Amino acid sequence: DGGITQSPKYLFRKEGQNVTLSCEQNLNHDAMYWYRQDPGQGLRLIYYSQIVNDFQKGDIAEGYSVSREKKESFPLTVTSAQKNPTAFYLCASSIRRAGSGPEGKYGYTFGSGTRLTVV
Amino acid sequence: GIQVEQSPPDLILQEGANSTLRCNFSDSVNNLQWFHQNPWGQLINLFYIPSGTKQNGRLSATTVATERYSLLYISSSQTTDSGVYFCAVEPAGYSTLTFGKGTMLLVSP
Numbered sequence: 001d002g003g004i005t006q007s008p009k010y011l012f013r014k015e016g017q018n019v020t021l022s023c024e025q026n027l028n029h030d031a032m033y034w035y036r037q038d039p040g041q042g043l044r045l046i047y048y049s050q051i052v053n054d055f056q057k058g059d060i061a062e063g064y065s066v067s068r069e070k071k072e073s074f075p076l077t078v079t080s081a082q083k084n085p086t087a088f089y090l091c092a093s094s095i096r097r098a099g100s101g102p103e104g105k106y107g108y109t110f111g112s113g114t115r116l117t118v119v
Numbered sequence: 120g121i122q123v124e125q126s127p128p129d130l131i132l133q134e135g136a137n138s139t140l141r142c143n144f145s146d147s148v149n150n151l152q153w154f155h156q157n158p159w160g161q162l163i164n165l166f167y168i169p170s171g172t173k174q175n176g177r178l179s180a181t182t183v184a185t186e187r188y189s190l191l192y193i194s195s196s197q198t199t200d201s202g203v204y205f206c207a208v209e210p211a212g213y214s215t216l217t218f219g220k221g222t223m224l225l226v227s228p
Contacts, residue, residue: 033215037160042123042205042218050214058215059120088160092216107152107167108207108216113160 003027006091006111012119013078013085021076021114023091030095032074033108036060037088046089049074078116089114121146121210125219132196132226140191140222142206150209151182152216153191157202165191165204196226 004025013019025032031050035043045058049068063082068074074093078085091111122145132138142151153165166173166180168189173180177196182189193200203223207216 031214035218042220043207043216044218045215048215090160090162107150107164109164110154110162115160 004111006114011116016080018079021089023074024072025093029093033092034076035090086118121217123217123219125206125222129223134228136196137194140204142189144187144208147211148208149211151189152207153180154205155202198226201226
């Protein structure tokens with residue numbers, strides 16, 4: 001079955017460490033996204049990528065970095081510059097690229113998330 | 120940016136009751152989705168509904184794009200319906216989803 005796989009499910013980070021969250025999809029989707037969720041809150045966009053080797057900052061990109069070397073993979077690195085990284089991180093993908101018109105619009109599919117805790 | 124407001128923020132129901140969740144948005148959208156987040160955090164896509172009405176079992180949704188709102192109906196609620204329901208929209212001319220803050224639903228036996 002096609003889907004999105006995030007790993008690990010739980011991650012603990014020490015102060016000053018960089019950690020990388022994995023996101024892999026086998027849906028052949030063009031676009032991929034990273035969202036952050038804090039307790040009792042909605043999701044906020046960190047980074048997104050519409051095509052391989054290209055990505056854009058979302059609303060809360062500071063302290064994070066991404067890469068998109070393969071269509072299937074969109075890893076997120078939480079750097080030591082992110083002052084409050086404890087959160088639930090969700091990766092998503094969608095079939096549509098920006099500007100493809102209403103006929104190409106489909107829904108987003110989400111992974112099961114990674115819970116990151118600073119210790 | 121676009122504003123997405125969901126109401127009510129919290130809802131407690133007895134099993135078997137019906138409910139309506141509302142999502143208002145402040146600008147034109149190309150995409151609107153309803154999600155259910157289960158207690159383990161998984162976001163399940165319920166409906167892709169930028170306009171019109173759709174039904175899936177006990178759930179149905181209606182989006183009136185011209186009036187910038189969407190409704191999610193849950194009939195004969197079950198305890199497994201508990202969780203947080205999110206509305207998310209993709210504004211016209213943009214390519215990412217903006218989420219509301221959600222409605223937390225608790226269905227008691």
